[in-house]
Amino acid sequence: MLDPKLLRGDLDGVAAKLARRGYVLDITTLESLEEQRKAIQVETQALQAERNSRSKSIGKAKAAGEDIAPLLQEVEGLGDQLKTKEAELAKLQDELHGLLMGIPNIPQDDVPDGKGEEDNPEIRAWGERPVFDFAPKDHVDLGEALGQLDFETAAKLTGSRFSVIHGPLARLHRALIQFMLDTHTQQHGYREVYVPYLVNADSLRGTGQLPKFEEDLFRMTDEAGYYLIPTAEVPVTNLVRDSIIEADDLPLCYTAHTPCFRSEAGSYGKDTRGMIRQHQFEKVEMVQLVRPEDSAAALEALTGHAEAILQQLELPYRVVALCTGDIGFSAARTYDLEVWLPGQQKYREISSCSNFEAFQARRMQARWRNPDTGKPELLHTINGSGLAVGRTLVAIMENCQQADGSIRVPVALQRYMGDTTLISKL
RNA sequence: GGAGAGGUGGCUGAGUGGUCGAAAGCGGCGGUCUUGAAAACCGUUGAGGGGAAACCCUCCCAGGGUUCGAAUCCCUGCCUCUCCGCCA
Numbered sequence: 001m002l003d004p005k006l007l008r009g010d011l012d013g014v015a016a017k018l019a020r021r022g023y024v025l026d027i028t029t030l031e032s033l034e035e036q037r038k039a040i041q042v043e044t045q046a047l048q049a050e051r052n053s054r055s056k057s058i059g060k061a062k063a064a065g066e067d068i069a070p071l072l073q074e075v076e077g078l079g080d081q082l083k084t085k086e087a088e089l090a091k092l093q094d095e096l097h098g099l100l101m102g103i104p105n106i107p108q109d110d111v112p113d114g115k116g117e118e119d120n121p122e123i124r125a126w127g128e129r130p131v132f133d134f135a136p137k138d139h140v141d142l143g144e145a146l147g148q149l150d151f152e153t154a155a156k157l158t159g160s161r162f163s164v165i166h167g168p169l170a171r172l173h174r175a176l177i178q179f180m181l182d183t184h185t186q187q188h189g190y191r192e193v194y195v196p197y198l199v200n201a202d203s204l205r206g207t208g209q210l211p212k213f214e215e216d217l218f219r220m221t222d223e224a225g226y227y228l229i230p231t232a233e234v235p236v237t238n239l240v241r242d243s244i245i246e247a248d249d250l251p252l253c254y255t256a257h258t259p260c261f262r263s264e265a266g267s268y269g270k271d272t273r274g275m276i277r278q279h280q281f282e283k284v285e286m287v288q289l290v291r292p293e294d295s296a297a298a299l300e301a302l303t304g305h306a307e308a309i310l311q312q313l314e315l316p317y318r319v320v321a322l323c324t325g326d327i328g329f330s331a332a333r334t335y336d337l338e339v340w341l342p343g344q345q346k347y348r349e350i351s352s353c354s355n356f357e358a359f360q361a362r363r364m365q366a367r368w369r370n371p372d373t374g375k376p377e378l379l380h381t382i383n384g385s386g387l388a389v390g391r392t393l394v395a396i397m398e399n400c401q402q403a404d405g406s407i408r409v410p411v412a413l414q415r416y417m418g419d420t421t422l423i424s425k426l
Numbered sequence: 427g428g429a430g431a432g433g434u435g436g437c438u439g440a441g442u443g444g445u446c447g448a449a450a451g452c453g454g455c456g457g458u459c460u461u462g463a464a465a466a467c468c469g470u471u472g473a474g475g476g477g478a479a480a481c482c483c484u485c486c487c488a489g490g491g492u493u494c495g496a497a498u499c500c501c502u503g504c505c506u507c508u509c510c511g512c513c514a
């Protein structure tokens with residue numbers, strides 16, 4: 001959510017900045033609602049003040065043993081009048097709040113302009129793309145030939161966009177999770193957390209998935225109506241919802257492994273082959289809660305932490321800056337890490353690292369106590385994948401494949417695999 | 427699932443339908459004392475919003491209700507704790 005004060009003070013300026021990301025701000029509606037709100041709020045508060053002072057004098061008169069009947073007559077009708085105004089005000093405020101919740105974040109000034117994915121500039125690239133003296137296969141062909149990746153059975157068990165993994169490949173998948181968590185906790189200063197995989201609507205509103213993107217989520221149909229998390233970002237960031245953090249405790253750096261569930265509505269026909277786009281996948285997430293002045297540096301650091309995983313796994317990748325047309329709803333700035341996939345001859349997203357500034361914090365009422373002012377102020381939130389586990393598995397399979405279809409285990413993972421160095425046919 | 431007890435500021439915890447946005451303690455901040463610190467003492471200290479301002483409004487888990495007036499009374503929901511049952 002944007003700062004309502006900013007919207008009141010500089011609506012045209014905000015509209016211009018949002019236009020960069022292709023969002024048209026409905027200035028007319030906002031202005032007229034805001035005007036009504038102001039008028040009705042002033043009236044309502046005047047009525048409330050009158051009720052309060054009259055009630056107070058009734059109390060005093062009663063205590064003094066005076067006759068309060070005439071005083072009671074004076075306030076007759078005031079209650080109903082007040083109730084009507086209060087209801088009117090509440091309706092307006094709901095409407096305004098609803099509009100506000102649907103407005104995306106303002107991109108930072110130096111986020112590059114662009115319409116979509118194709119306009120994202122490359123910031124840097126790392127590693128050598130492997131050269132094969134044979135035609136490299138993609139992970140589906142490799143996995144099925146190894147007898148360790150099975151999409152058909154997954155489709156029988158559930159439906160499309162699920163997978164079954166067997167044997168050493170399943171172990172590699174698990175090893176990746178341990179490796180990532182250990183690296184972030186032991187080398188990058190994060191605290192590991194275990195969190196619920198089902199969350200309530202308030203949490204999803206806090207991080208910005210609701211109200212706009214409900215169709216991307218899986219929702220339970222029972223009375224509670226919980227949602228399966230689409231990313232650990234939701235439960236982990238919401239750890240600090242409705243709380244005030246002491247300055248000394250900042251920054252808070254959390255890492256968590258969770259499964260993620262996405263309906264992938266609207267991506268029909270896209271990435272239907274293999275493990276790239278699944279309804280269920282594992283991810284290790286990093287979340288930082290920082291002082292506002294630290295958020296820009298924190299995003300750079302966190303992006304580096306995600307890169308460190310790729311580097312230790314010796315996977316070639318590049319970093320792109322998302323342009324204004326591709327940046328997510330809640331983000332003010334985002335870097336995507338894209339890993340090289342020989343099977344597709346393409347770079348594919350494997351991590352997305354964003355600075356949300358106060359956008360999520362305002363929705364969550366996540367604050368810290370600023371020692372300079374003594375007042376609670378909004379935190380900044382940062383998060384990024386470190387990394388998407390399924391896609392990392394894909395990247396290892398495709399980059400470390402051998403002519404005979406076996407997969408070399410990256411050195412960094414061998415100790416998590418009982419010193420296995422090669423994955424071969426079962 | 428059954429029975430009971432509770433939800434009050436950053437934390438602990440009082441609170442009779444009427445100067446209660448709320449005692450007290452802890453913590454925080456400022457000061458006195460001290461070479462410095464600790465201790466002691468004194469003072470100060472909830473959040474959000476409206477208004478140009480004076481000032482005003484809202485908030486005691488949430489939502490309804492009763493009342494001139496609700497932290498306090500009534501209803502519903504949520505959450506926490508204790509006991510019993512069941513259970514990985």
